[in-house]
Amino acid sequence: MEDALDTDVTIEAPEHILFLHRLGGPARRAVAHVIDLVLCYGAVAVLATAVLFAAGGVGAASGAMSSFMNAGQGLVLVALFAAQWVYFAAWEGLTGRTPGKAALRLRVVTTTGRPISLTHAALRNILRAADVLPNVYFVGVISMALTRRFQRLGDLVAGTMVIVEAKASRAAPLQLWPPASPHELATLPAAVALDADERVAIELFLRRRAALGEPRAAELAEMIAGALEQRFGYRAADPVRTLTILYDAAANAGRSEGPLSSRGRDSYGAHSSRTREDR
Secondary structure (H helix, E strand, C coil): CCHHHCCEEEEECCCCCEEEEEECCHHHHHHHHHHHHHHHHHHHHHHHHHHHHHHHHHCCCCCCHHHHHHHHHHHHHHHHHHHHHHHHHHHHHHHCCCHHHHHCCEEEEECCCCECCHHHHHHHHHCHHHHCCCCCCHHHHHHHHHCCCCCCHHHHHHCEEEEECCCCCCCCCCCCCCCCCHHHHHCCCCCCCCCHHHHHHHHHHHHHHHHHCHHHHHHHHHHHHHHHHHHHCCCCCCHHHHHHHHHHHHHCCCCCCCCHHHCCCCCCCCCCCCCCCCC
16 A cells, blocks of 8 residues: 555756656655654653652652652653654754654655755644644645645645655766776866766766667767756767766766776776876
8 A cells, every 4th residue: 555655756957857756655654653753752751750760769758859840840841842843843854854754764855856954844844733633634644645745734835745765775886988088188177066966867877878778878968968068168079978077077076096896897887997187
């Protein structure tokens, strides 16, 4: 049932790079939420138990008993407030996911696919109070069922969505082959900076290039390379080679020598064994 409730959404970056994200369905998100509730309210229960044991140690006849209990109750109330309003917003605002979401490989991002800020996290979690009405997240579930991106009210107001992160896999380092020629390096900018999304998109393309076929690879490369050629004022013999050289320059920025695994030839051709200074 969980897989049936998950779907995909494609987001186009300003550089016309397409990113495919798998959306987290209600079932997966519900399990993640239960894990978070157990963690945060379990911590509150442990704190309350510790306060009770400490109060017993003070002694019923002690004049400080009343003051200690008042302070303990205040501390527990602060912890309850943090569990309700701070736990989710803080975790999501700082890391994009709570421990429960991390366990289910979920992450909160903006509807443009960017990492969320503390403001986004606060907005989506303040509206959680409306999503739970009248009980058991009835409003939130209805909202997710009626929106293409499974957004509850908090997501709609904050402009966020929940995606499923792909399983981490170890891939062989990409290599630049053949090495950049003096002619290719002559007009290459001294510093080539690509953001994380651009590097992921180009690396994914380079890894799949062999399976795409030359015509399709050239077509896709042209879509990505155009904006980068304008930004850096650089163009190689063809769009595929342009992406290869720019990716290599960005990936090797500041490296004095290439990784040991990049000494041989790689069929995808994207990662160099030396920096441009060593060539």
